Amino acid sequence: MDEEVDHCGGDGVVAQDFPRRIGATPGPGVFDNHPVTDEKRCLTLRVVVPDTTQKGANVEVRVLVDGRDILADAFTEGPGEDPKYLLVPGGPLTAESVPHEVRLAEASCTEGCCGALYVTIQRDGDYVLWDAWRNPDEDEVDLPAFRFEVQEYQRQVERATADRSWEWPARTVARLLEQDLRERTAWLARWECELGAVSAWPWEPDQINVFLFHPGRSAIREDRPWLQFRMVLAVPSDAPADQAERLAEQLVAADPRQAAEVCGGSPEFARQLGYPWPQRR
Incomplete structure (x- = not known):
């Protein structure tokens, strides 16, 4: 069961076939070798609740950019962060002028064993910049910098944070x-x-x-x-x-x-x- 909030205007696209299951093999990344530009991207935050038969699997936040699940592209060692930590009022996804690092996913066996995925978030004028991707378990992360229009970004984060329809x-x-x-x-x-x-x-x-x-x-x-x-x-x-x-x-x-x-x-x-x-x- 999953819930999503997508507010990217009329051009917002949500992929219906991205690999969500941890350990799934991602297809060719749509951002491979993509140059860093000022092009505006579309952010979607999706809360995924696993089936009740999956003991040990917890709720996670999947991050989609232009409809593509970037965790499926860049990190398959474990789930996205729990919304309890990621989707809170004034929480880590809030963009401010001072850059700060946010963990988006952690290996199922813990970060110290097989790594995690981090991104640095900063407000830059009319945009929000996601950059400086990092995995402590790897030399580099193959993701470009993303720029989001600030009002659409804030609306997406606020709506995803306020939406509790996925809770049991x-x-x-x-x-x-x-x-x-x-x-x-x-x-x-x-x-x-x-x-x-x-x-x-x-x-x-x-x-x-x-x-x-x-x-x-x-x-x-x-x-x-x-x-x-x-x-x-x-x-x-x-x-x-x-x-x-x-x-x-x-x-x-x-x-x-x-x-x-x-x-x-x-x-x-x-x-x-x-x-x-x-x-x-």
């Missing part, structure tokens, strides 16, 4: 719950915890996962004992906003570690912090 109910609950919990910092400080993420996965459509760090991510950086906890919450058929509010009230009422299980860290860290290490099946 649990994903909506997870998003609203995370927003709520991040505004309630005192409850986690009381229990020496830090919120990691609230996630909903397509292959588990009726539940969400709340991840916590104890005592916090700083312990990882400082080489102190730490644990990660996971709490699995069922999502009934109530309205997502009501569910998120109710779950938030339940979570902040008590020590969240008592209702969660250890899912990260080490057996030695668990022993030092006074928690049982889970027995792997």
Whole structure:
């Protein structure tokens, strides 16, 4: 299931047959050996939700330029970034006069193993420039610089960011719950915890996962004992906003570690912090 927002005027074209599946072999790149010019390009941001039978596959943002999926051309080691990180108000795709680098995709086995795809975004007068493509795992990326008309670009990013029609109910609950919990910092400080993420996965459509760090991510950086906890919450058929509010009230009422299980860290860290290490099946 995928959703797209295409606002490139009457000439905007969306390809219907580009390879979306990770690992698919891309055809000849339409941008191969294309000179860098001031020609205006058409940007389309497409959210792709994998089938529920694809365990481990998550939602991704596919980037199309003139109807061509540039990830299929330039990076097939893993999916595009999750819209949770890429499509947020004032997020990384926002173009400003100061250039900044954005990661568009990461290898399924992590960036440190097989790389990622980065682009530098900058507003340049009436245009937005995408340039300086980079993959830490390769010497160079075979993509040219792209220029987008600034108003069309901003409209595309804003519309894609605002469009939530692709979300399933649990994903909506997870998003609203995370927003709520991040505004309630005192409850986690009381229990020496830090919120990691609230996630909903397509292959588990009726539940969400709340991840916590104890005592916090700083312990990882400082080489102190730490644990990660996971709490699995069922999502009934109530309205997502009501569910998120109710779950938030339940979570902040008590020590969240008592209702969660250890899912990260080490057996030695668990022993030092006074928690049982889970027995792997």
